[in-house]
Amino acid sequence: MRSADSDLIARWRAEPAPLLGLLHAFHERDGHLSDEALHAVAEGLRMSLADLYGTVEFYHHFSREAGGRDAPRVCGGPICKTRGSDALLAELDGASPMPCAGRCDEPIPVLCGGEVLVGTPGGGLRAAPTPLPPPNPDGLEECCFARVREAGRATLAGYGGSYRALARARELGGEALLSELDASGLVGRGGAGFSTARKWRAVREAAGGPKTIVCNADEGEPGCFKDRVLLDHDPHAVLEGMAVAAEVTGATRGFVYLRYEYPHTQAVLERAIEEARGELGEFELNVRRGAGAYICGEETSLLNSLEGAHPFPRNRPPFPVTHGFEGTPTAVNNVETLASVPPIVERGADWYAGLGLGKERGTKIISLSGDVRRPGNYEVPIGFSLTRLLFDWAGGPGDGRGLQAITMAGLSGGFLGPGDFDATLDEPCLKARGSFLGAGGVMVFDDRRDMVDVARQAMAFFADESCGKCFPCRIGTQRLTERLAGVAGPTQAEAWKAEVGAIGDTMSQLSACGLGIAAPLITESLLRLFPERVDEALARR
Amino acid sequence: MTGTTPTGAASNRLTLDGETVAFEEGESLFELARRHGDAVSSLCFDDRLEPLGACRLCAVEVEGQARPVASCTTLAHAGMVVRTRTADLERHRRILTDLIVSENPTGAAIDSLRGSASQELAQLAGRYEADGRRFGGARSGASRADDANPMILRDYDHCISCYRCVRICSEQQGDDAISVGGRGFRTRITTEFDGLLADSACTFCGQCVQTCPTGALADRRALEHAETPGELAATRSICPYCGVGCSLDILTKGERIVGVRPAPDGPANEGALCVKGQFAWEWVQHPDRLTNPLVRKDGELVEASWDEALDRAAEGFREVAAAHGREAVYAVASGRAPHESAYTIQKLVRVCFQTNQIDNCSRS
Ligand SMILES: Cc1cc2nc3c(=O)[nH]c(=O)nc-3n(C[C@H](O)[C@H](O)[C@H](O)COP(=O)(O)O)c2cc1C
Ligand code: SF4
Ligand code: SF4
Ligand code: SF4
Numbered sequence A: 001m002r003s004a005d006s007d008l009i010a011r012w013r014a015e016p017a018p019l020l021g022l023l024h025a026f027h028e029r030d031g032h033l034s035d036e037a038l039h040a041v042a043e044g045l046r047m048s049l050a051d052l053y054g055t056v057e058f059y060h061h062f063s064r065e066a067g068g069r070d071a072p073r074v075c076g077g078p079i080c081k082t083r084g085s086d087a088l089l090a091e092l093d094g095a096s097p098m099p100c101a102g103r104c105d106e107p108i109p110v111l112c113g114g115e116v117l118v119g120t121p122g123g124g125l126r127a128a129p130t131p132l133p134p135p136n137p138d139g140l141e142e143c144c145f146a147r148v149r150e151a152g153r154a155t156l157a158g159y160g161g162s163y164r165a166l167a168r169a170r171e172l173g174g175e176a177l178l179s180e181l182d183a184s185g186l187v188g189r190g191g192a193g194f195s196t197a198r199k200w201r202a203v204r205e206a207a208g209g210p211k212t213i214v215c216n217a218d219e220g221e222p223g224c225f226k227d228r229v230l231l232d233h234d235p236h237a238v239l240e241g242m243a244v245a246a247e248v249t250g251a252t253r254g255f256v257y258l259r260y261e262y263p264h265t266q267a268v269l270e271r272a273i274e275e276a277r278g279e280l281g282e283f284e285l286n287v288r289r290g291a292g293a294y295i296c297g298e299e300t301s302l303l304n305s306l307e308g309a310h311p312f313p314r315n316r317p318p319f320p321v322t323h324g325f326e327g328t329p330t331a332v333n334n335v336e337t338l339a340s341v342p343p344i345v346e347r348g349a350d351w352y353a354g355l356g357l358g359k360e361r362g363t364k365i366i367s368l369s370g371d372v373r374r375p376g377n378y379e380v381p382i383g384f385s386l387t388r389l390l391f392d393w394a395g396g397p398g399d400g401r402g403l404q405a406i407t408m409a410g411l412s413g414g415f416l417g418p419g420d421f422d423a424t425l426d427e428p429c430l431k432a433r434g435s436f437l438g439a440g441g442v443m444v445f446d447d448r449r450d451m452v453d454v455a456r457q458a459m460a461f462f463a464d465e466s467c468g469k470c471f472p473c474r475i476g477t478q479r480l481t482e483r484l485a486g487v488a489g490p491t492q493a494e495a496w497k498a499e500v501g502a503i504g505d506t507m508s509q510l511s512a513c514g515l516g517i518a519a520p521l522i523t524e525s526l527l528r529l530f531p532e533r534v535d536e537a538l539a540r541r
Numbered sequence B: 001m002t003g004t005t006p007t008g009a010a011s012n013r014l015t016l017d018g019e020t021v022a023f024e025e026g027e028s029l030f031e032l033a034r035r036h037g038d039a040v041s042s043l044c045f046d047d048r049l050e051p052l053g054a055c056r057l058c059a060v061e062v063e064g065q066a067r068p069v070a071s072c073t074t075l076a077h078a079g080m081v082v083r084t085r086t087a088d089l090e091r092h093r094r095i096l097t098d099l100i101v102s103e104n105p106t107g108a109a110i111d112s113l114r115g116s117a118s119q120e121l122a123q124l125a126g127r128y129e130a131d132g133r134r135f136g137g138a139r140s141g142a143s144r145a146d147d148a149n150p151m152i153l154r155d156y157d158h159c160i161s162c163y164r165c166v167r168i169c170s171e172q173q174g175d176d177a178i179s180v181g182g183r184g185f186r187t188r189i190t191t192e193f194d195g196l197l198a199d200s201a202c203t204f205c206g207q208c209v210q211t212c213p214t215g216a217l218a219d220r221r222a223l224e225h226a227e228t229p230g231e232l233a234a235t236r237s238i239c240p241y242c243g244v245g246c247s248l249d250i251l252t253k254g255e256r257i258v259g260v261r262p263a264p265d266g267p268a269n270e271g272a273l274c275v276k277g278q279f280a281w282e283w284v285q286h287p288d289r290l291t292n293p294l295v296r297k298d299g300e301l302v303e304a305s306w307d308e309a310l311d312r313a314a315e316g317f318r319e320v321a322a323a324h325g326r327e328a329v330y331a332v333a334s335g336r337a338p339h340e341s342a343y344t345i346q347k348l349v350r351v352c353f354q355t356n357q358i359d360n361c362s363r364s
Helices: A003-013 A018-030 A035-044 A049-058 A078-082 A085-091 A164-172 A174-184 A196-205 A226-233 A235-249 A263-280 A299-307 A335-347 A349-354 A386-393 A427-432 A451-465 A471-485 A493-510 A514-518 A520-529 A531-540 B029-035 B087-102 B120-127 B164-172 B207-211 B275-279 B306-324 B339-352
Strands: A073-075 A096-098 A108-112 A115-119 A125-127 A212-217 A253-258 A284-289 A330-334 A363-370 A376-381 A403-407 A441-446 B013-016 B019-022 B059-062 B081-083 B152-154 B179-181 B188-190 B217-219 B232-238 B247-253 B256-262 B294-297 B300-303 B331-333 B358-360
Touching: A003 A018, A003 A035, A018 A035, A018 A284, A018 A299, A035 A049, A049 B179, A049 B188, A073 A085, A078 A085, A078 A363, A078 A441, A078 A451, A085 A096, A085 A108, A115 A263, A164 A174, A164 A235, A164 A335, A174 A196, A174 A235, A174 A335, A174 A349, A196 A235, A196 A330, A212 A235, A212 A299, A212 A335, A226 A235, A226 A263, A226 A335, A226 A363, A235 A253, A235 A263, A235 A330, A235 A335, A253 A263, A253 A299, A263 A284, A299 A330, A330 A335, A335 A349, A335 A363, A363 A386, A376 A386, A386 A441, A403 A451, A451 A471, A451 A514, A451 A520, A451 A531, A471 A493, A471 A514, A471 A520, A471 B087, A493 A514, A493 A520, A493 A531, A493 B087, A514 A520, A520 A531, B013 B029, B029 B059, B029 B081, B059 B087, B087 B120, B164 B207, B207 B217, B207 B256, B256 B275, B294 B306, B331 B339, B339 B358
Parallel strands: A073 A096, A212 A253, A212 A330, A253 A284, A363 A441, B013 B081, B331 B358
Antiparallel strands: A073 A108, A108 A115, A115 A125, A363 A376, A403 A441, B013 B019, B059 B081, B152 B217, B179 B188, B232 B247, B247 B256, B294 B300
């Protein structure tokens, strides 16, 4: 082994969760992951070379070809497609497409090695800071965004100089904090909506350790770009949320699992952690970057990824709260969930709960993008009117256009049509419409868009990102994509619809994780809302 | 599997398809259901492996759960109400089987000489009348015609990504020679750098072959006898190659050996073999094999009768013993000799030569 290689290995072997960090170190140093690098890593971390090879291949962004790391990757997400990402891709030498990179409110993002530039076809590329959320149009009180627009907020000084919520948490003690959190009604903002208090209580009461807090900053859902704003502009809120979680659960170590497509954010986080050392005490925090895999946002796949294993989701039970990172009790929480915690601790459960409308408690950030005049992140009271968000806050469609459809939960909630625009943004209402709020990504399509093709793109995304572990999802996403693309399957409309419905039904019932369960909402809602579009598409074939 | 029910404590009972049944501590719903009939099937399950919950064919309904659960990864709990035979489940299983067969429509043509489990997919397809016409589309997996090793055929056109091969290589054999590459529909079984098995950590134990439910991994030596006429028969025996004593079944067609299978119930090996027991049997019927004794005459080996050959051997042994004492005789039995011959040779050495200088080549 070359001595430079052994130095890298010696450095990373001493760290927790070393594999991803070590692979990134080689990837950055050499511009790709060479055979020699993989040999060195396998030997250094005592892994099977075959396993390592298969695992490296699992990730979208690890390149095995010389210079591959720095070759441009152009976002091919549904919104960027409408803005000409195919043309931009053709303009750039050696460029390849990547799935939605979480900048749907900006020009098209292009990942170039260690930085993300944005641009449009014919317009060149430039660096751009993460946009701040537009001011709340009705002046409604916010939780996560309340102070995010303050200058210097990303520094500890700008954050207020110290972790005051953490200090208060230490005064209150775990039980009192859990009651407070429970009363606030805070539930997970990463998609599944599980009660944060219950999750933390389970970790607190679980036997064994050391306990672990994981901040899920994988934000891989197309159309979601809310976590990046919080991480870039208010990192201390997220870190403090993690520290409070550690205080409640007794965890001594924490990881931020950051998606590969946010390279700049890694530096922001590392700087913030450095600044916060004095605040964090015994709580050891590390950032680990993913390498391009939507499924790694699923918490058990994420844990496998952190551990350096093949990132298939795990079977549950046991759940991460008892058997998480390296088999220890672990709380995995979304960025937004964690960022909500310090304000709740400081201002109380009643305040937070009171931000919601009607029976609903708290707020939710909606990443709004596509065919509206003012795309961006909006923090809305839960229970807020969808129409008001789409038309009053975001300005509705462009001149002379009508809105045809929106997606919910990024892509995972399928489509809603104009008939659903009277809905409110809360799970009970959206569930009744056959969808869900999830992580809060809403992509808007006006009447120019070919919804069958949008559905095809969505299903192709799920097929590309299916981990391949379970049969209904692995084969089903492929078969549905083929049928939406018209390359296989029945050509007669009734037969087509019956077949697509049958495949989707079995996928949603039998798939092992949320990806395969949710993916058929795309076809289900397409068939429900746009049967004539499907007929037309089939007639054209 | 028979429908016997273990005697369990009253608390170890649940409702299975309307009947109260007892379960054993730590038993999965799959194992329980299997003891009570054949409603539930699986393609990714192997008793020796950690359940993976990949194929989802073993889905059952558990009251209180929003969706069917994979019975192989769900432990039985007291008071559970489990259904394995509902119309919904049967519909999902049929669709799932159709989906699987849609990318492996040739399942019925798989020769059973490929491996112990090679008929599992074909049987499932038969059960659900899946012929590959429904849900057609792209097929996954590409056979590795370039991997010309003489033992394991890597015919991944038939692969359904159940990962039994990868898991058995890791969990049972400890070689970790093969792994899962890519993801989603493009998932494939690979070695490091997509290389050949011979260049990998593979020890050619053949366990992946025997657990593969589609015949995608196949015993190449056995397959050479696909066209050999005769009824396939199996004879239980014990591998003579070393002291582990693995149980195996010798497959024959007529007078010819056509393959070897590990015995799943072998007390020493529980369905495992190593490369020797699994693949080293062809020499039995090799044309170069001696079928007559040879003696040396004027420096040339020539055919002789058994009487002549035995006389010559006895004469030689007597001379050596007379000149150097009985300890001068030492016998090494061949690992390729049957157990009966090994027994006889030690008897010969101990009784006739009165020494205990007897060994076997595969002892070391
Ligand atoms: C396919 C899939 C992708 C997911 N991606 C993310 C993600 O990028 N970020 C996230 O926070 N949660 C994601 N989740 C949800 C996580 O599994 C988990 O529920 C969440 O991180 C828990 O945090 P919370 O309770 O704070 O929401 C995903 C789930 C699935 C099934
Ligand atoms: S549903 Fe899809 S992504 Fe989830 S485990 Fe199954 S194959 Fe993997
Ligand atoms: S080769 Fe056989 S055992 Fe291995 S994954 Fe494919 S079908 Fe399963
Ligand atoms: S040689 Fe191999 S197969 Fe034969 S008994 Fe020994 S371990 Fe078993």
